[in-house]
Amino acid sequence: RSKSAGRNCFTVYDEAMSAELEARNTLEGDLRDAIARCLFEVHYQPYFDVETGRRRGAEALVRWRHPVRGLIPPDQFIPLAEETGLIVPLGEWIIRQACDDATLWPADTMVSINLSPVQFKQAELFDVIETTLRNSGLSAERLEIEITESVLLERACENLVFMERLSDLGVSLALDDFGTGYSSLSCLTTFPFDKIKIDKSFMGNLSAQYKSAAIISSIVTLARGLGMSVTAEGVETIEQLDGLKQLGVNFAQGYLLGRPVPTAELEKQPVIFRPRRDAA
Ligand code: C2E
Ligand code: MG
Ligand code: MG
Ligand code: MG
Secondary structure (H helix, E strand, O other): OHHHHHHHHHHHHHHHHHHHHHHHHHHHHHHHHHHHOOOEEEEEEEEEEOOOOEEEEEEEEEEEEEOOOEEEOHHHOHHHHHHHOOHHHHHHHHHHHHHHHHOOOOOOOEEEEEOOHHHHOOOOHHHHHHHHHHHHOOOHHHEEEEEEHHHHHOOHHHHHHHHHHHHHHOOEEEEEEEOOOOOOOHHHHHOOOOEEEEOHHHOOOOOOOHHHHHHHHHHHHHHHHHOOEEEEOOOOOHHHHHHHHHHOOOEEOOOOOOOOEEHHHHHHOOOEOOOOOOOO
16 A cells, blocks of 8 residues: 555656646746847846935846746746856846946946856856946946855855956955855955845844844944945835944845836936834
């Protein structure tokens, strides 16, 4: 009995597997087609100086405009794009699009672009970025590259050379989703980061979660000592923003301050964030 149950289980598992494989193949075909036809949109989420409320930049976040499924968020196709290598042409398109869009923004506004570990392995990436900057006319000082700790686990030497070349060019480097990975703090001293982005999982209820506040405060101290700035991502409430201000965080990004929007919409938004506080 147990044997046949086992066999049944195996069959069900097998069918689930092939259904998953089929869905994956469909998605991969769609993705290839979408890249050829440029069916992607780059949206931009602004970030603001916590002290002054001034907008300092915006992060490029890609979306896929699928003919049937509508707007697909990056978490649903970036992993596949990475596995298949399609992230390379897609990533280059995103870099060009974001630099072109940013040239229309006020000159004190930066654009931040996320790079995946797979793109990081491309020897041509530096030339792509340099050429794109030159063609778009965007100054290197207005470009920031965001990478996660996972990028740094492999090929440390090559990565260091690449990051130093970017840094020499004037491009800023931000360590994204800080606090979620497991790399050691030494990556902060080894690599030429300008900024640490604290992962949104640390936001929560800042005032009640004294442990999160302790962690954020330590990150701020660490960053100051290393000459880096700190951004908090995932800021959704005024209370969180107030807490971050007290903790000395430099920049805030999150739904409270602005959702990711197309460039045309970003350009219409006020460059100063003034929180609407409900009268007590
Ligand atoms: P990320 O770089 O850490 O981006 C932050 C994510 O948090 C974005 O999700 C953003 O929409 C979301 N977010 C912003 N504010 C809030 C908030 O207040 N609350 C909550 N709950 N979420 C907030 P999104 O756009 O779905 O992107 C997810 C991830 O996909 C990004 O994480 C990034 O790792 C990746 N990604 C997005 N665009 C690109 C790209 O162009 N290239 C690469 N390689 N990866 C990208
Ligand atoms: Mg990011
Ligand atoms: Mg992040
Ligand atoms: Mg993230």
